Every structure is written in C-alpha cells, then in structure tokens.
Amino acid sequence: MDRDDVMEKVTEIAREIFDDDELVLDDETIAADVDGWDSLTHLSLMNEIENEFEIKFEMKEVQGLENVGELVDVILERIS
Amino acid sequence: MYRFRELAKASKKEVDGKEYRLAVLGNVATQFFSQSVGGYAHIEGMNLKVFDADYDQIDAQLLDPSSEVYAFRPDYILLYLAADRLYEEFMKLDDSGRRNFAEDVLNKLSSYWDLAGKNTNAKILQTDFTEIDDKAFGNFGARTEVSFNYQIRKLNWMLEEAESKRAGIYPVDLLSVQTSLGNDRFYDPVLYYNAKVSIALDSLGYVAKQVVDILFALQGRVKKCVILDLDNTLWGGVIGDDGLSGIEIGELGRGHAFSDLQLYLKSLKQRGILLAVCSKNNEDTAKEPFEKHPEMVLRLSDFAVFVANWEDKAANIRYIRDTLNIGMDSMVFLDDNPFERNLVRSMIPEICVPELPSDPALYLSYIQSLNLFETVSYSSEDADRTSMYQAEAKRRESEAAFSTIDDYLKSLEMEGNAAPFDELHYPRIAQLTQRSNQFNLRTVRYTEEDIARIASDKDYVTLYYTLKDRFGDHGLVSVVVMKKETEEEFFIDTWLMSCRVLKRGMEEYIINRLVKTAAMNGAKRIRAEYIPTQKNRMVEHIYDDMGFDCIGEGLYSLEIDRYKEHRTYIK
Numbered sequence: 001m002d003r004d005d006v007m008e009k010v011t012e013i014a015r016e017i018f019d020d021d022e023l024v025l026d027d028e029t030i031a032a033d034v035d036g037w038d039s040l041t042h043l044s045l046m047n048e049i050e051n052e053f054e055i056k057f058e059m060k061e062v063q064g065l066e067n068v069g070e071l072v073d074v075i076l077e078r079i080s
Numbered sequence: 081m082y083r084f085r086e087l088a089k090a091s092k093k094e095v096d097g098k099e100y101r102l103a104v105l106g107n108v109a110t111q112f113f114s115q116s117v118g119g120y121a122h123i124e125g126m127n128l129k130v131f132d133a134d135y136d137q138i139d140a141q142l143l144d145p146s147s148e149v150y151a152f153r154p155d156y157i158l159l160y161l162a163a164d165r166l167y168e169e170f171m172k173l174d175d176s177g178r179r180n181f182a183e184d185v186l187n188k189l190s191s192y193w194d195l196a197g198k199n200t201n202a203k204i205l206q207t208d209f210t211e212i213d214d215k216a217f218g219n220f221g222a223r224t225e226v227s228f229n230y231q232i233r234k235l236n237w238m239l240e241e242a243e244s245k246r247a248g249i250y251p252v253d254l255l256s257v258q259t260s261l262g263n264d265r266f267y268d269p270v271l272y273y274n275a276k277v278s279i280a281l282d283s284l285g286y287v288a289k290q291v292v293d294i295l296f297a298l299q300g301r302v303k304k305c306v307i308l309d310l311d312n313t314l315w316g317g318v319i320g321d322d323g324l325s326g327i328e329i330g331e332l333g334r335g336h337a338f339s340d341l342q343l344y345l346k347s348l349k350q351r352g353i354l355l356a357v358c359s360k361n362n363e364d365t366a367k368e369p370f371e372k373h374p375e376m377v378l379r380l381s382d383f384a385v386f387v388a389n390w391e392d393k394a395a396n397i398r399y400i401r402d403t404l405n406i407g408m409d410s411m412v413f414l415d416d417n418p419f420e421r422n423l424v425r426s427m428i429p430e431i432c433v434p435e436l437p438s439d440p441a442l443y444l445s446y447i448q449s450l451n452l453f454e455t456v457s458y459s460s461e462d463a464d465r466t467s468m469y470q471a472e473a474k475r476r477e478s479e480a481a482f483s484t485i486d487d488y489l490k491s492l493e494m495e496g497n498a499a500p501f502d503e504l505h506y507p508r509i510a511q512l513t514q515r516s517n518q519f520n521l522r523t524v525r526y527t528e529e530d531i532a533r534i535a536s537d538k539d540y541v542t543l544y545y546t547l548k549d550r551f552g553d554h555g556l557v558s559v560v561v562m563k564k565e566t567e568e569e570f571f572i573d574t575w576l577m578s579c580r581v582l583k584r585g586m587e588e589y590i591i592n593r594l595v596k597t598a599a600m601n602g603a604k605r606i607r608a609e610y611i612p613t614q615k616n617r618m619v620e621h622i623y624d625d626m627g628f629d630c631i632g633e634g635l636y637s638l639e640i641d642r643y644k645e646h647r648t649y650i651k
Contacts, residue, residue: 016085017085019089039275040111040112043112043271043274043275043277043281044084044085044088044112044281047084047085047271047281047282048083048085051083051282056270057270058270059270059273059274062270062274063274
C-alpha cells in the first residue's frame with residue numbers, strides 16, 4: 001500500500017465519521033478545517049483507522065499529530 | 081456487534097414511539113457510553129433520549145434538586161463508577177482505608193440511590209465493577225484484605241446483596257461483559273489516559289446491549305416462552321430413525337452437550353419461562369424419549385404445550401401462541417434446521433429465532449450469549465407458571481363435555497377474592513404491571529417501589545384479585561389501582577388481568593368488587609380510560625360491556641348509584 005492508497009482510505013473513513021461524502025483531505029488538512037472534527041469524533045476516527053489498518057496508535061500519536069500528513073506517515077510506518 | 085461509529089450515527093436518528101429518558105452519570109467521561117446506549121436503543125426501535133452528565137458530576141448533579149439531571153425528568157438514571165477511577169483512589173489510601181474500601185464505596189452508592197429516590201421517581205440502573213488485578217500481592221491478593229482485587233470482588237458481592245434487599249435498583253452487569261470479551265478488548269489504556277474513557281470503543285456495543293436489554297424488560301418487553309424442536313436440537317439423532325437407544329443424550333459423548341442444554345431449559349422453566357415442543361414427528365414417537373429414556377432431563381410435565389405432527393411449523397407455533405395466549409414477540413423458537421428457522425422467520429416476523437450454530441457443542445453458550453431472558457423481577461409464583469397452563473389445558477378438555485357455557489362455568493366451582501395490596505404481593509403485582517400487554521387498559525408500568533408507595537398513599541384505593549377453581553389455583557390474576565381525584569370521584573389508573581382467566585366471568589367479578597370497594601370508600605362516580613396500544617385491542621370495549629358510559633374518545637364514567645351488579649359464577 002502506498003501513500004496515496006493510505007490517504008484514500010483515511011479520507012473514506014473520515015467521510016463516514018464526519019458524515020460528509022464530499023470531504024477531501026490532503027497532507028496539510030488540520031482538524032479545524034473539517035466540520036465536526038472535535039476531540040470526541042477524533043477518537044472515533046482514530047479508532048476506525050486502527051481497525052482498518054490493524055494497528056494501534058500510541059498515546060502521543062492520538063493527541064499529538066500536527067496534520068493529516070503526519071497521520072498518514074505514522075500509518076505508513078506501522079504497516080510497512 | 082455494532083461498531084462504535086454505527087452507534088454514534090444511530091444516536092442522532094429520530095425514532096417513533098413512546099419516549100423514554102435516560103440520564104447517565106459517571107466518575108469517568110461517559111459521552112461515548114451515552115452515545116452507544118442511545119444508538120443501540122434507536123437501532124432496536126426504542127425512542128430513547130439520553131442525557132449525559134459531564135465527567136465526574138455525580139455528587140453535584142444528585143445533591144442539587146434543581147440540577148440538569150433532575151430537570152431532564154429522567155425515567156431512568158444510570159450510575160457508572162468505573163473501577164479504573166476507584167483503583168486510583170484506592171492506591172492513595174492507607175491500610176485501614178483499604179480495609180474499609182468496599183464498605184465505603186457501597187455507602188456512597190447507597191447515598192446516591194437515596195438522593196435520586198428523594199428527587200425523582202426514576203429507576204436506577206447501577207453498573208457493577210469490572211475487575212483489576214494489579215498483582216501487587218500476586219495470587220496472594222485473593223486472600224489479602226488490603227489488596228484491590230480482594231476489595232473489588234468483595235464490593236461486587238456486597239453490591240449484589242444490597243440490591244437484592246432494595247427495590248428499584250437494577251444491576252447492569254459490566255463485569256460479565258469484561259469476562260466474556262476479555263480485559264484486553266474491554267479496556268483500552270490509550271483511550272483511558274487520553275480521554276478518561278474506561279471502555280474500549282469496540283466494546284461499547286456490548287455494554288449498550290446490556291443496558292438496552294434492561295430498559296426493554298422494564299418496559300415490559302420480555303420473553304415468556306421457548307418453543308423447541310426435538311431431533312438434533314434437544315437430543316442428537318432422529319428419534320423416528322435411530323430409536324430410543326440410538327439418540328444421543330446423557331453423560332456419554334455428544335449426549336453431554338444436549339443434556340446440559342436440557343438442564344438449562346429446565347432451569348428456565350423453574351424461573352417461569354414456559355417451554356413448548358414443536359416437532360415434525362408422530363406424537364407417540366416424539367413423546368417416547370420423555371417417557372422412557374432414563375437420561376432425559378426434561379419430562380413431559382415440563383412442557384406447557386406439546387405439539388408433534390406433520391403440519392408446517394409456523395401453523396403449529398400459531399396454535400401454541402393461541403393456547404398460551406401470549407404475544408408472538410415474547411416467544412423464542414429453537415431449531416437446528418436452517419430451513420425451518422427461515423420458514424418460521426418469514427411467516428412470523430415478530431418471533432425471535434436464534435441462528436443456532438451448526439455444532440451442538442455451541443448451542444448452549446450461544447443461546448446464553450444472546451441474553452434473551454432479561455427480567456426485572458422474580459416472584460415465587462413464577463415457578464408454578466407451567467402447572468397453571470397445564471391446568472388450563474385440562475379445563476379446556478372438560479369444557480367440551482358441557483352443552484352450555486353456563487353449565488361449564490358452574491362446574492368449575494370458582495372462588496375469587498379481592499384485597500388491598502399487601503407487602504407479600506408487591507413483587508407479583510409489580511411484575512404483572514410490567515408484563516401484561518393484552519388485557520391492560522392503560523399499560524402503566526410500575527416497579528415494586530412504586531407499588532409500595534401507592535399501597536401506602538391515602539389518595540389511592542388498590543385491589544388485587546385471586547381466583548381458584550377445582551382444577552387448581554390461578555393465583556394473583558388481576559390488579560386494580562384507583563386514584564381519588566376528589567372525595568367522590570375515583571379514576572381507574574390501572575386495570576389489568578391475566579389472559580389465562582378470560583371469559584369465565586372474572587371481568588364481571590372484578591368490576592362488581594371494584595364498584596363495591598369504591599362505594600365503601602366514599603366514591604359516587606368512577607371514571608375510567610382506555611389507552612390503545614398495539615396489543616390491547618381485546619379490551620377496547622370492555623368498559624362499554626361493563627356498563628360504563630362513554631364520555632369521550634376512550635373515556636368512561638360510571639355513576640355508582642345506577643350500577644347494576646353483574647351476574648357471575650365466581651363465589
């Protein structure tokens with residue numbers, strides 16, 4: 001799975017969680033850019049990503065990532 | 081099980097039907113918990129509104145009579161004290177504090193129950209405590225008073241004991257969810273330390289199911305009967321082909337799994353669930369193992385109805401339903417054959433048909449995992465329920481011998497009695513208000529606590545009715561609650577009756593005694609109401625039949641001095 005595939009999957013999950021079929025994510029996207037992305041839905045999003053990629057985020061990753069690009073990097077690192 | 085995101089989405093959906101209100105209070109962050117319960121309820125068709133109190137607000141919300149929780153006017157209050165939080169408190173204590181830990185927590189819970197009871201009529205749902213074995217003493221902790229695992233187990237036991245002695249508290253068994261999922265699935269340390277959420281998101285559906293199961297039971301939606309196939313369901317093999325010595329039942333080999341299933345069914349019967357047989361067999365062949373096989377656990381006397389023939393199963397199930405006079409949605413059908421299961425499901429959508437695993441070794445644990453038999457009461461009369469239905473079958477047989485219904489009713493030698501609610505009967509009275517759906521004029525559900533309150537309230541006049549005849553004792557079959565609107569005008573808040581005693585003059589007997597009792601208490605007029613539900617059409621016109629005047633849509637009135645006593649054969 002390459003970077004684009006991961007981004008695509010993450011976007012798909014985010015569309016589900018934030019209930020927005022048009023949502024587009026890129027490396028620069030941050031939570032504040034997305035309607036409904038708050039501290040609670042964030043945890044739900046991370047949970048779905050963990051289930052989808054069969055990985056487990058560490059504590060600092062759940063709260064500490066800067067943007068979607070960093071999130072995708074962590075996923076790529078875990079699944080490789 | 082539903083995933084958290086499905087539950088979160090469903091929690092926002094609107095559902096039709098009667099609205100119920102649940103307030104959730106916890107010592108950890110409970111938003112996800114609340115969302116999950118709301119979502120699960122919505123998926124199951126319950127119109128549940130959930131109020132989530134903020135993190136660690138239990139004391140503040142319960143102490144303040146004008147708090148948000150009370151203003152929400154909840155029907156139910158759920159109290160959730162997560163063991164993880166308690167464990168942190170425990171670790172800060174010295175040995176004497178640790179020794180008293182279980183008592184102290186239980187005292188705190190009791191004070192919450194008292195406060196909630198003082199400020200609302202809400203029913204309390206109380207979670208129990210998941211286990212944390214911190215290995216501070218290794219295995220020795222199990223016998224060391226100052227270890228957390230010793231105290232948390234003691235606390236669970238003390239909680240159960242306290243709940244058993246106090247009406248109005250309904251346990252939510254979180255520990256059973258932790259045990260069945262395993263702690264690695266139940267608890268997510270990253271989530272806990274990030275967000276003070278003590279149950280893993282993927283496990284919340286299982287917890288929500290427990291809560292919603294209890295709410296359904298509190299709303300009177302319970303299972304009352306299990307209908308059983310025989311061949312390869314209650315025993316291994318086919319009795320018609322393999323014969324008495326060929327079927328598998330008993331301690332040996334595969335028979336063991338079927339024996340344990342039968343033991344479980346027998347214990348359900350002992351707690352008041354009716355058992356019925358629906359088998360494609362000749363009747364004699366089907367009955368033979370119950371009569372002659374030495375290792376059979378269930379016997380013919382354990383079944384309320386036994387149907388073995390070559391008709392289709394849906395038709396037979398309808399026959400069983402008519403004989404028992406209970407709702408289709410209160411019945412469970414167990415059959416190993418997928419064809420029969422699908423047939424019954426498609427013909428009778430309301431009935432519950434578990435998708436039994438193909439391996440009989442898994443039947444029992446699978447059925448148990450579904451938690452089909454949730455209840456919110458248990459009374460000693462439950463145990464006799466099967467024999468009551470059997471006596472009813474005998475009555476029906478004897479009915480055929482009489483040419484007129486009057487002759488038949490006379491022959492029954494019926495004796496009735498009516499008395500105000502007394503403490504001994506509170507559990508059964510409460511249970512009838514929770515379970516009765518068909519002969520129930522206003523379908524008001526009461527808990528034991530409510531019943532006790534009504535019984536001692538001077539503004540109410542209460543009656544419970546018993547009936548027996550020469551075939552047996554029906555026990556407590558009807559409940560009436562009258563509210564004094566004024567000195568002279570009473571209102572029938574509740575009238576319900578067990579359908580077992582329909583059409584033998586009990587309705588008339590009840591109204592005769594009701595009117596007499598109301599008059600003795602000073603009433604000149606009795607008002608009544610019929611509130612239609614999906615299930616109580618059978619009593620739509622009962623007040624008309626009983627001589628009340630219809631004064632509006634579903635509203636009735638009776639002037640006592642114009643009342644003519646109805647004729648009955650009940651002494």
